[in-house]
Amino acid sequence: MNIDNRLRSIVIVGGGTAGWMTAAALGRFLTKDGQTRVTLVESDAIGTVGVGESTIPQINIFNRMLGLDENEFVRRTKATFKLAIEFRDWERIGHSYHHPFGPYGLDMEAVSFHAYWLKLHAMGEDDDLGAYSLQAVGARQDRFMRPNGQANSPLGAIAYAFHFDAGLYARFLRDYAEARGVRRREGRITSVQQDGLNGHVTSVILESGEAVEGDLFIDCSGFRGLLIEETLHSGFEDWSNWLLNDRAVAVPCASGGSFSPVTRATARPAGWQWRIPLQHRIGNGYAYSSAHISQDEAAAYLLSHLDGEPLAEPNHIRFKAGRRKKSWNRNVVAIGLAAGFMEPLESQSIHLIQVGISRLLAMLPDRDFRQPDIDRYNRVMAFEYEKIRDFLILHFKATSRNDTPYWDYLREMAIPDYLADKIALFESYGRIFRENEELFNDTSWFSVMVGQGLRPRGYDPMVDVMPVEELRARMADIRTVIARSAEVMPDHRAFIRDHCDAMA
Numbered sequence: 234m235n236i237d238n239r240l241r242s243i244v245i246v247g248g249g250t251a252g253w254m255t256a257a258a259l260g261r262f263l264t265k266d267g268q269t270r271v272t273l274v275e276s277d278a279i280g281t282v283g284v285g286e287s288t289i290p291q292i293n294i295f296n297r298m299l300g301l302d303e304n305e306f307v308r309r310t311k312a313t314f315k316l317a318i319e320f321r322d323w324e325r326i327g328h329s330y331h332h333p334f335g336p337y338g339l340d341m342e343a344v345s346f347h348a349y350w351l352k353l354h355a356m357g358e359d360d361d362l363g364a365y366s367l368q369a370v371g372a373r374q375d376r377f378m379r380p381n382g383q384a385n386s387p388l389g390a391i392a393y394a395f396h397f398d399a400g401l402y403a404r405f406l407r408d409y410a411e412a413r414g415v416r417r418r419e420g421r422i423t424s425v426q427q428d429g430l431n432g433h434v435t436s437v438i439l440e441s442g443e444a445v446e447g448d449l450f451i452d453c454s455g456f457r458g459l460l461i462e463e464t465l466h467s468g469f470e471d472w473s474n475w476l477l478n479d480r481a482v483a484v485p486c487a488s489g490g491s492f493s494p495v496t497r498a499t500a501r502p503a504g505w506q507w508r509i510p511l512q513h514r515i516g517n518g519y520a521y522s523s524a525h526i527s528q529d530e531a532a533a534y535l536l537s538h539l540d541g542e543p544l545a546e547p548n549h550i551r552f553k554a555g556r557r558k559k560s561w562n563r564n565v566v567a568i569g570l571a572a573g574f575m576e577p578l579e580s581q582s583i584h585l586i587q588v589g590i591s592r593l594l595a596m597l598p599d600r601d602f603r604q605p606d607i608d609r610y611n612r613v614m615a616f617e618y619e620k621i622r623d624f625l626i627l628h629f630k631a632t633s634r635n636d637t638p639y640w641d642y643l644r645e646m647a648i649p650d651y652l653a654d655k656i657a658l659f660e661s662y663g664r665i666f667r668e669n670e671e672l673f674n675d676t677s678w679f680s681v682m683v684g685q686g687l688r689p690r691g692y693d694p695m696v697d698v699m700p701v702e703e704l705r706a707r708m709a710d711i712r713t714v715i716a717r718s719a720e721v722m723p724d725h726r727a728f729i730r731d732h733c734d735a736m737a
């Protein structure tokens with residue numbers, strides 16, 4: 234056995250969100266003793282994708298891992314807080330629902346809360362699922378606070394995430410990483426050198442002629458996948474038959490309208506529009522299918538559906554839904570857009586960066602690069618992407634919209650077996666089970682299934698053990714506790730002003 238066969242040099246290619254998140258994590262854990270050098274190469278001339286501003290609560294795990302001060306992080310990235318996603322016009326035009334973070338109500342007598350709600354709903358007595366979620370009620374009322382540590386109160390377990398400025402986030406993490414020894418090289422990579430025997434990447438060559446050598450290369454070069462695809466030809470699994478949107482147009486606008494702690498996703502004739510409120514502006518975009526609307530029409534549509542004056546020219550972005558068949562190939566690991574992308578629905582992409590980093594740290598190789606570890610990494614990442622994919626497809630499939638050919642296609646399309654099984658199980662007795670560690674748990678699936686108009690034929694018979702009067706009383710109690718708890722939460726803007734105002 235080789236003793237201390239550690240990696241001597243890790244090269245991160247790309248300085249977008251993926252590159253700097255990876256650099257920050259490696260800086261935190263690997264560079265301490267000076268044995269492993271970490272270098273990040275990026276090109277200002279090429280730039281970053283420049284979007285990606287809405288997150289999910291798992292980002293708090295990443296921030297804690299780095300030991301960030303949250304108020305400083307919010308100030309530096311001009312961030313706001315997020316309690317939910319609001320879906321408008323997805324099930325039908327004029328209908329809306331929240332997909333909140335955190336659970337609904339509470340499980341009782343070993344039966345899930347969802348089952349009790351479905352019974353009340355079947356009896357025609359309850360339609361407002363959101364009233365059982367503190368996050369949904371807080372979102373509706375533009376309120377926010379962090380969990381206050383109180384046990385046995387929903388206020389003690391508020392789940393939240395952030396909206397932040399992507400450029401400022403990368404800059405913030407760059408400062409963090411450079412302070413921990415990560416070196417940055419500016420320059421466009423013009424060619425890649427490989428070992429003639431095993432095909433491993435040995436160095437990347439910059440326009441200046443300088444070679445940056447490494448043992449492990451992390452490809453964070455964005456959609457093109459400079460190393461993972463253009464060099465190693467790892468292959469791409471195309472999911473665009475289910476996820477039709479292949480373009481986006483993004484434009485920031487001046488603040489206006491509500492300042493709720495919510496990402497809004499509004500279904501549109503040929504796609505959907507996002508609205509992400511930051512402290513200094515609102516991020517907006519229209520993700521659309523180029524087969525159903527032209528670039529100019531999409532831009533015009535977006536510009537006529539903003540809450541404030543546009544602050545920049547529209548940024549047009551092309552993409553294809555899918556993932557790299559191998560996100561780890563030889564000595565290259567792709568993270569971020571280089572590894573795959575599904576449209577920004579449900580804000581999962583930055584999370585997938587985080588998963589890629591944490592799985593890589595869990596399976597960090599030495600200079601031997603053993604295949605069982607590589608295979609395991611690829612299996613785990615494939616599982617993560619596929620389960621998220623199916624959750625996203627649910628939003629397009631479960632709809633009664635029939636106003637455009639785009640929605641007609643989506644409503645009628647064949648779906649992956651996993652999703653079909655999940656829907657069939659729900660339509661039976663309303664049951665949902667989380668598959669291993671899939672990202673979206675049963676609360677998320679329940680929220681979106683109910684929000685998109687799916688209803689089961691029956692409910693879990695275990696629910697009938699509780700007398701109806703007791704059920705009504707307990708459900709009313711839960712609603713009251715949630716409503717009273719929400720009253721304690723301050724206004725979202727006031728909370729930011731008091732704790733982490735970037736504009737002061």
Ligand SMILES: Cc1cc2nc3c(=O)[nH]c(=O)nc-3n(C[C@H](O)[C@H](O)[C@H](O)COP(=O)(O)OP(=O)(O)OC[C@H]3O[C@@H](n4cnc5c(N)ncnc54)[C@H](O)[C@@H]3O)c2cc1C
Pocket residue numbers: 246247248249250251252274275276277279280281282283284285286287288399420421422423453454455456459481483518550552568569570571577580581582583584586
């Ligand atoms: C329209 C849209 C909306 C999105 N919204 C969200 C969201 O709300 N929430 C979310 O979680 N995610 C979102 N995402 C995803 C998110 O933007 C990305 O996951 C994130 O920005 C990571 O991008 P990246 O770092 O992989 O790539 P990029 O930002 O493209 O960075 C690539 C880097 O590689 C460098 N590079 C490339 N080629 C070379 C070369 N030859 N030489 C040197 N350097 C090179 C570039 O300079 C750049 O630094 C969205 C994505 C899109 C497309």
